Ligand code: NM2
């Protein structure tokens with residue numbers, strides 16, 4: 001059974017659950033989170049009112065448990081609203097928060113090369129056609145920040161079918177999609193046979209595309225294996241080793257730039273390790289090819305900043321951090337481009353290598369997953 005007590009001035013209530021733990025809620029918070037039909041539209045659930053419609057002096061006139069639900073009368077509106085304890089506990093904010101910066105959210109799990117034996121993957125046709133397979137694959141992508149699909153069609157444009165499984169293509173100056181293969185006058189080093197250090201794509205864009213799909217159509221050239229590295233794990237490792245260096249990379253903005261084709265000059269000013277105001281790691285930007293002159297670090301911190309940047313690069317390059325695989329025609333992988341870095345080994349000689357790539361966004365992917373979870 002739940003019990004409720006109201007603070008003497010009515011500014012908050014305290015809900016105590018069957019296990020004896022109590023959680024407090026402010027009157028203004030409760031009132032703003034009413035789900036009655038005057039506050040929220042019945043169909044789409046959007047809030048019909050603004051905060052200005054709720055009196056600043058809102059307080060709890062009375063609060064009681066009736067038939068297992070919390071019933072609150074707010075004054076001066078004299079408005080009665082009921083809440084289920086389940087909804088309240090799910091949205092409780094009177095709970096301990098991580099004190100240290102550099103924490104990661106509950107839905108994710110950071111990894112290193114140990115993940116080699118269980119690379120997140122799914123079967124193209126199953127994920128495409130079976131909601132349970134799609135859900136399982138997207139859950140892995142949310143948890144680990146990347147996922148492979150195997151046994152897909154070996155045909156141009158198949159990558160759009162992958163994007164359609166969870167979201168929408170993000171078109172850029174590189175096109176709705178791009179051909180990743182060796183070109184004669186490459187507008188980007190990705191369009192050569194050079195190896196590419198583990199990187200996030202398009203750090204010079206703001207916002208960055210948060211999903212990348214790379215789909216293999218040909219792969220007979222020697223070399224060209226792909227590697228992925230968990231940027232959040234790399235940041236955690238840097239913080240453990242050298243918290244000052246971690247702080248420098250998150251405190252100061254780096255600069256990124258791309259001007260490899262006519263009519264395009266993309267620039268951004270963002271940190272390599274981006275933290276939320278409460279210290280959660282929210283994104284990594286790391287790309288040796290596109291880092292511009294860094295000018296936002298004060299003179300006295302620049303040497304330390306470069307030492308931390310170097311060390312982050314060493315951690316990213318360390319074999320024990322990377323998961324390696326070779327894409328065969330009809331196989332692809334997607335990465336959370338705000339977290340997981342991707343790399344490729346150089347390739348040359350006879351034979352060919354051809355991938356098609358495109359960008360999409362993670363909010364859409366997470367939305368598709370949440371809807372599948374809610375439907376189950
Ligand atoms: N391409 C493949 O972010 C980058 O510049 C990496 C992106 C050219 C779209 C390559």
Ligand code: OGA
Pocket residue numbers: 180190196201214224225226342343344355357
């Ligand atoms: C890219 C890239 C990797 C590859 O196109 O952004 O990193 O395997 N390509 O060719």
Ligand code: ZN
Pocket residue numbers: 190199200201342
């Ligand atoms: Zn890339």
